[in-house]
Amino acid sequence: MNITKNIHEWLFSLMPEATASIVEMVLIAIVYLLIFAVAGLYLVLLERRVAAWFQLRLGPNRVGWQGLLQTMADALKLVSKELTVTIKADKFLYNLAPYFVIVTALMALSLFPFSKEFQAFDINIGIFFLTSISSIGVIGILLAGWSSNNKFSLIGAMRSGVQTISYELSVGLSLLTMVVMTGSLQLSQIVEVQKSGWLIAQGHIPAIIAFCIYMIAGTAETNRAPFDLVEAESELGAGFHTEYSGMKFAYFFLAEFINMFIIAAIATTVFFGAYLSPFGITESIPLLGVFWFLAKTLVLVFLMMWFRWTFPRLRIDQLLVLEWKYLLPLNLMNLVLMALMVLLGLTIKF
Amino acid sequence: MDTTTITNNFKSEEYFINMGPQHPATHGVLRLLLTIDGEIIKKVEPDLGYIHRSIEKMCERDSYQQIVHLTDRMDYLSSHINNEAVCLTVENALQLEIPDRVKVIRTIIDELTRIASHTLWWGVMGMDVGALTTYFYGFRDREMINDIFEETCGARLTMNYNIPGGLMFDIHPNFVKRTKEFIAHFRTKLPEYDTLLTGNIIFQKRMKGIGILSKEDAISFGASGPVGRGSGYSCDVRKHHSYSAYDKVTFNEVLKTEGDTFARYQVRIMEMWESLSIIEQLIDNIPEGEYKVATNAVIKLPEGEYYQKVETARGELGVYIISTGTKNPYRMKFRSPGFSNLSLLNHIAVGGKIGDLVASMATLDLVIPDIDR
Amino acid sequence: MTNEALQNLISTWIPELEFTEEKSQFLNITVQPEQLHQLMTQLKSNSETNFDYLFCLTGVDWGAALGVVYHLESTTHRHQLVVKVKTEDRENPTFDTVCDIWYTAEFHEREVFDFFGVKFTNHPNLKRLFLTEEWDGYPLRKDYVDEINMVIK
Numbered sequence: 041m042n043i044t045k046n047i048h049e050w051l052f053s054l055m056p057e058a059t060a061s062i063v064e065m066v067l068i069a070i071v072y073l074l075i076f077a078v079a080g081l082y083l084v085l086l087e088r089r090v091a092a093w094f095q096l097r098l099g100p101n102r103v104g105w106q107g108l109l110q111t112m113a114d115a116l117k118l119v120s121k122e123l124t125v126t127i128k129a130d131k132f133l134y135n136l137a138p139y140f141v142i143v144t145a146l147m148a149l150s151l152f153p154f155s156k157e158f159q160a161f162d163i164n165i166g167i168f169f170l171t172s173i174s175s176i177g178v179i180g181i182l183l184a185g186w187s188s189n190n191k192f193s194l195i196g197a198m199r200s201g202v203q204t205i206s207y208e209l210s211v212g213l214s215l216l217t218m219v220v221m222t223g224s225l226q227l228s229q230i231v232e233v234q235k236s237g238w239l240i241a242q243g244h245i246p247a248i249i250a251f252c253i254y255m256i257a258g259t260a261e262t263n264r265a266p267f268d269l270v271e272a273e274s275e276l277g278a279g280f281h282t283e284y285s286g287m288k289f290a291y292f293f294l295a296e297f298i299n300m301f302i303i304a305a306i307a308t309t310v311f312f313g314a315y316l317s318p319f320g321i322t323e324s325i326p327l328l329g330v331f332w333f334l335a336k337t338l339v340l341v342f343l344m345m346w347f348r349w350t351f352p353r354l355r356i357d358q359l360l361v362l363e364w365k366y367l368l369p370l371n372l373m374n375l376v377l378m379a380l381m382v383l384l385g386l387t388i389k390f
Numbered sequence: 391m392d393t394t395t396i397t398n399n400f401k402s403e404e405y406f407i408n409m410g411p412q413h414p415a416t417h418g419v420l421r422l423l424l425t426i427d428g429e430i431i432k433k434v435e436p437d438l439g440y441i442h443r444s445i446e447k448m449c450e451r452d453s454y455q456q457i458v459h460l461t462d463r464m465d466y467l468s469s470h471i472n473n474e475a476v477c478l479t480v481e482n483a484l485q486l487e488i489p490d491r492v493k494v495i496r497t498i499i500d501e502l503t504r505i506a507s508h509t510l511w512w513g514v515m516g517m518d519v520g521a522l523t524t525y526f527y528g529f530r531d532r533e534m535i536n537d538i539f540e541e542t543c544g545a546r547l548t549m550n551y552n553i554p555g556g557l558m559f560d561i562h563p564n565f566v567k568r569t570k571e572f573i574a575h576f577r578t579k580l581p582e583y584d585t586l587l588t589g590n591i592i593f594q595k596r597m598k599g600i601g602i603l604s605k606e607d608a609i610s611f612g613a614s615g616p617v618g619r620g621s622g623y624s625c626d627v628r629k630h631h632s633y634s635a636y637d638k639v640t641f642n643e644v645l646k647t648e649g650d651t652f653a654r655y656q657v658r659i660m661e662m663w664e665s666l667s668i669i670e671q672l673i674d675n676i677p678e679g680e681y682k683v684a685t686n687a688v689i690k691l692p693e694g695e696y697y698q699k700v701e702t703a704r705g706e707l708g709v710y711i712i713s714t715g716t717k718n719p720y721r722m723k724f725r726s727p728g729f730s731n732l733s734l735l736n737h738i739a740v741g742g743k744i745g746d747l748v749a750s751m752a753t754l755d756l757v758i759p760d761i762d763r
Numbered sequence: 764m765t766n767e768a769l770q771n772l773i774s775t776w777i778p779e780l781e782f783t784e785e786k787s788q789f790l791n792i793t794v795q796p797e798q799l800h801q802l803m804t805q806l807k808s809n810s811e812t813n814f815d816y817l818f819c820l821t822g823v824d825w826g827a828a829l830g831v832v833y834h835l836e837s838t839t840h841r842h843q844l845v846v847k848v849k850t851e852d853r854e855n856p857t858f859d860t861v862c863d864i865w866y867t868a869e870f871h872e873r874e875v876f877d878f879f880g881v882k883f884t885n886h887p888n889l890k891r892l893f894l895t896e897e898w899d900g901y902p903l904r905k906d907y908v909d910e911i912n913m914v915i916k
Contacts, residue, residue, distance in 0.1 A: 095526040191407060265520060266592055269745070350586075352593045353520025355745040356429065439893035447903055451915065609815050609838055612867030623838070630841065694786030695845075697819070697834065708819050710834070725819040725834075733870040762893060 068160055072150055079301060080294040081111040086338075087297070087345055094349045121286035126189060129283065133187035138284070138291035140180025145298040148173045152305050153231055155315045155329035166227035167219060170306060171212050174261065177299070178204045181280050184292070188283035197280040199356055200263055206363040207267075210257035213371040214250040217378045218243065218310045221387060231314045238313040242387050246378040251311050253371055255343070258303035260359070262296060265348040269356055304340035305333075312336050404432060411440050417514065417751070418758030420732075429743045434736045442762040449722035454480050454554055454689045457722065462548040464724065465760035467507040468702040470499050470543075473552040478633055479698040479709045480554040483691045490635070491679040492556045497635040498569070498672050499539075499551065501665040505576070506535040507703035508662050511755050515655070516587050518752040519596050519745075524587055531579055538568045554689060556682025569673055573666055580662060588659065597652040601738040601750035604649055611737065612730035615705025616661065617754055620654035622647040627701040639671045654753040690717050704728055704755055728760040764811065764842050766790040772812065776805055789834070791845045799848050800859040806835060806844070807864050813837045814844060817865040822875035824905045825849060829856045829879055860886040878903035 047067070051060045085100070085107060092099025100107035148170055150160040163169055178201055185197020219225060221243055222233045233239070240247045260267040281292045308314060313336075315329030322328045354362070381387055409422040419440035425433040445464065449457050458476050462469030474496055481488055513528025536546040542562045543551040551558055587593050603613070608621040618625040626643045628636040644660040646653035691713040698709050705727025712721040731754045739747045764772070769790055770782045780802070781793040794802050806814045819834035830849035836842070850856045860883035862868040872883045873892040880901040883889060891898065900907055907913075 095523050096530060097526065191405065265522075268520070349521075349523045351521060352516065352587070352590065352596060353745075354592055355596060355743060357743070358595055439895070442893040444902065447913075606815075607866070610866040612817060612865070625838075695788075697788065699818075706818065708834075710819055710821055710832075712823065721821070721823050723819065723821040729870060730867050733867060737866075 072146060072160065076146055076149060076298060080297050081115065083297040083301060084111045090342065090345045091349055115290065118290040119287055123286045123288065126283055128189045130187040133183045137180045137184035137187060138288045140183065141177050141295040142291050144173045144177040145295050145302065148302045149298065151227055152309060153227055153314050154333050156326050158330060159228065162226065162228050164226045167215050167225045171208065171215065175208055185280035190283055193280045193282050199269060200280060203260060203267060203359060206360060207257045207260040210253055210363060210367045210371055211261060213375060214254040214257065215310060217246060217250040217375045220378050220382055227309055230310060231316065234313040234316055236389060238311065240311040242389065243378065244388060246374050246381060247311065249374045253367055254307060257367065259344055259347055262299040262303060264300065264344060266351040266353050267359060269353055300341060300344055301337065304337045304344065307340050308333060308336040417756055420758050431739050431742055431744065431747055434739045434747065436732055436735065438762055440762065441759050445763045446722055446724065449719055451718060453717055458553060459550055462550060463759060464726065464763055465702055465704060465757050466547055467510060467757055468503050468704065469547065470503045470549040470551060471700055471702045472707065473549060474500065475698055475700040475707050475709045477552045477554045479696050479711055480689060480691065482698060483696045486555060486683050488556065488683060489679040490677040492681060493635040494672050494676050495557060495561055496552065498669055501668050502535050502538065504703045505662055505665050506532050508658050511658060512583060515752045518748050519593060521587060531576060534572050534575065538565065538572060553682065555685040560681045566673055569669065573670060576666060583659065594652065596749055597655060599650050600742060600746045601651045602649050603734060603738050607737065611734040613734060614727050614730065616654055616657040617705065617731050619644060620646050620657045621649035625706065627699045627706050631699050633700060635672065639668050641668050651749050651753040688717050690715060702727060704757065704760065705731060724763055726760045726763065728756045732756055732761055764840060769812065769842065769844065777802055787845065789843050789845045791847060793847045796848055796850055796858050800861065803861050803864050813839050817867055820868055820871035822879040822881060822903065824879060824903065826905060827851060829853060829881055831858060831875060831881065856881045857884060859884055862886060
C-alpha cells in the first residue's frame with residue numbers, strides 16, 4: 041500500500057539500514073498488537089451478543105452504543121485487579137504460562153493475507169508454520185495446569201493436552217488435502233490459485249469433506265464447546281486457569297478468542313479465497329479485500345459460536361474415540377481421494 | 391467430615407476430590423466426597439446437613455396451620471404438593487368432607503406445579519451436560535406458570551395456598567383463561583425440547599447406558615417417582631393410593647425398562663405431556679361450591695397415627711403424624727423422596743466417569759432442602 | 764391380603780408378637796428387639812407377604828422408651844404393614860440393622876442414630892448424617908435441652 045511504501049522510504053532515508061529495518065519491524069509488531077487487542081475485545085462482545093440472541097435475551101447493550109464499550113470496561117476492570125499467586129505455585133512457570141499462548145496467537149496472526157498488500161510475513165512454508173505455532177500453544181496450557189498446584193487445574197490441563205494433540209492431526213491432514221490442489225504451502229500462492237475459483241468449489245467433494253473435518257477439529261483445538269470439557273464449569277470449576285486472576289486470566293481468555301479467529305481465518309484463506317470477492321465483483325478496488333476477508337472470517341466465527349450454544353458437551357473418552365476411530369481414517373481416505381482427483385484432472389476449473 | 395480417614399484407606403493411585411457445597415452441578419448445598427482413580431469413580435459419599443433446619447423438631451412445637459407453612463420450604467419446587475400432603479393428613483384424621491371444588495382445584499394446581507418443576511429440571515439438565523441454552527428455554531415456560539400462581543395464590547415459589555380444610559381463598563377469575571392459554575402455548579413448545587436436546591446425538595451418547603438401576607435395586611433403595619419409573623417400577627402414588635381428584639381423570643403411568651439416565655429423562659418429558667392432559671380434562675369442569683370447610687381455630691387431632699402419601703415432582707412424599715390428642719403433633723416425620731433417591735447415587739455412579747456422575751445426578755433431580763429438611 | 768389374613772399368617776412365625784389395628788390405618792405389629800431381624804427377613808422373603816418396599820423408617824421417643832417404626836409395603840400384593848420395636852434402655856439403645864434386607868435403610872438408620880442416639884448392629888457406616896461429628900446430644904429426644912438453638916413458646 042502507498043502508506044507503507046512511504047513510511048518505508050522515509051525510515052530508510054532517516055537512519056542506517058540495520059536500525060531502519062528494526063524500527064520497521066517494531067512498528068509492524070505494534071500495529072499487530074493493536075489489531076490483536078481490538079479484535080479480541082470485539083470478538084468477546086460479539087460472542088456475548090450472539091449468545092444472548094440464542095438465549096432469548098438482549099446481552100450487553102448499555103455501555104456505549106449497543107454495548108460497544110463493554111469489553112473496554114471489562115478490560116479496565118481486569119487490569120486493575122490484584123494479581124494473586126498461591127503460595128505453593130511454581131512462580132516462574134506460573135508467570136510464564138500465559139505468555140506462551142499469547143505469543144503463539146500473535147505470531148500466527150501475522151501470516152494472514154488480509155488483502156493483496158496487507159500481509160506481514162509471507163513465508164514459503166506458510167501452512168506448516170501455522171500448524172507448528174498452534175502446537176506450541178499447548179505448552180502454555182500444560183504449564184498453567186501444572187504450576188497452579190491445584191488438582192482441578194491439573195486434570196483440566198491433562199485433558200486439554202490430550203485433546204489438542206489428538207486434533208492437531210486432523211487439522212494438519214485436512215489442510216494437507218487442500219495443499220495437494222495448490223501445490224504450495226505459501227499463503228499468497230494459495231490465494232493466487234484461488235483466483236480461478238475458490239478451493240472449496242474447485243475441489244468439490246473431497247474439499248467439502250475436508251472443510252467439515254477441519255471445522256470439527258478446529259473447534260476442538262481451541263477448546264470450545266462441544267469440546268470444552270477442559271473448562272467444563274459444571275464439573276470442575278474453571279479447569280486449567282482456575283488459579284489465575286486479573287491480567288493473566290485476561291491473557292488466556294483473549295487468547296482463546298484470537299485462536300478462534302485464527303482457525304476461522306485459516307479456513308477462509310485455504311477454502312474460501314481469503315480476500316477475493318465472490319465471482320470477482322470488486323477486484324478493481326483492492327482495499328475492499330480486507331472487508332471480504334473479515335466478512336468470511338466472521339461468518340465462520342459465528343458458526344463456531346452457534347456450535348457452542350447449541351450442543352451438549354462430549355465426554356473425554358467419546359472425544360478421543362471421535363478423533364482416532366472416525367476422523368483420522370476419514371481424513372486419510374479423503375487425502376488419497378483428493379490426490380487421485382488432482383492426478384486424473386477431475387477438479388473443477390473456472 | 392474427616393478426609394484423613396478416607397485417604398488412609400486409599401490404594402496407591404486413587405485420589406480424593408471434593409465437589410464442595412458450592413458447586414454448579416450439585417443443585418443446592420450438597421457436598422460429595424469422591425474417590426477417583428484417573429477418571430473412574432471408586433466411591434461417592436454424600437455429606438448432608440448444610441441446610442438442615444430441624445423442621446421435624448419445630449413441628450412438635452407448632453400448630454397444624456403453622457406446620458403447613460414450614461413444608462413448602464422443604465421441596466420448594468413442588469411446594470403446593472407438600473402443603474397438600476400435610477393438609478390431607480389432617481383432613482383425613484379429622485374425617486372432614488372436602489368439597490369437590492377444592493379437590494379439583496388442588497389437582498389442577500398440583501399438575502401445574504409438576505410441569506413447572508419439570509421444566510426447571512429440563513433446563514438445568516441441559517446446562518449440566520453442556521448445552522447452556524436450554525436453561526433459558528425452560529425458564530421461559532416456567533415464568534408463565536409462575537405468573538398464573540402469583541395471580542391466584544399470591545406467591546411464585548412458596549405457595550401457601552392450602553390450609554387444613556380447603557384453600558385459603560378462591561381462585562382468581564382469570565385462572566381458567568390463563569391456564570388454557572398456557573396449555574395451548576406449552577403444547578407447541580414441548581416438541582421444541584425434543585428437537586433441541588432429546589434427539590441430539592451427542593446428548594444421547596452422554597445419557598444412554600449410563601447410571602443403570604435395575605428394578606429390584608430401585609425397590610430396595612426406595613426409589614420413587616421418575617427414578618423408579620425409569621427402571622420399570624410402577625410406583626405412581628396417584629394411581630395406587632389416589633387422593634384429591636386423581637380418581638376422576640384418566641392418565642397413563644409412564645414406565646420405561648432400561649433404567650439408565652436416558653430412560654429417566656424420557657419419563658419426565660412424557661410426564662409433562664400427561665400432566666397437560668390431566669389439566670385439560672379438569673379445567674373446564676371445575677364444580678361450583680365452597681372453597682373450604684370450617685375447622686376449629688385450634689386443631690387437635692384425635693389420638694393415633696396417621697400416614698398420607700402424595701406424588702410430588704420428585705417422587706413419593708410421606709407425612710407421618712403421631713398425635714396424643716393435643717394441639718401439637720407428638721412426632722411428625724416427613725419421608726422425603728430425595729433422601730431415598732440420593733442413597734442410590736453411590737450405587738449407580740461407581741465405575742463411571744465424573745461426567746457420568748454429573749449426568750446421573752441431574753436425572754435424579756435432587757433438591758437438597760428436601761433431603762436435609 | 765387382608766389385615767386378618769396377614770395377622771393369621773405372621774403370628775404362626777413368631778408367637779410373641781402383638782397385633783393391633785386401633786388408632787392407625789394399618790395393621791401394627793410390635794416385636795421384641797431380639798426377633799426384629801428374623802421377622803423382617805421373613806416378611807420380605809415369604810412370597811405371600813413379599814414386603815419388598817420399606818417406605819418409611821422413623822425414630823420415635825415414646826417418653827420412657829425409644830423405638831423405631833417401620834412402614835412396609837409390597838409392590839406385588841399392594842398391602843401395607845407397620846412394625847414397631849421399642850427398648851427401655853435410654854443409655855445405650857441398640858437394634859439390629861435391616862439394611863442388608865432393604866438398602867434404603869442405610870441412610871434412614873443413620874438419621875435415627877443422629878437424632879435419637881439409637882445404635883444399629885452390623886451397620887456398614889454408622890455415623891452422624893446431618894449434624895457435625897462433634898455435636899453433643901440427640902436433638903429429637905424429648906429431654907433434649909439447648910438454650911441457644913431451641914426457641915420454646
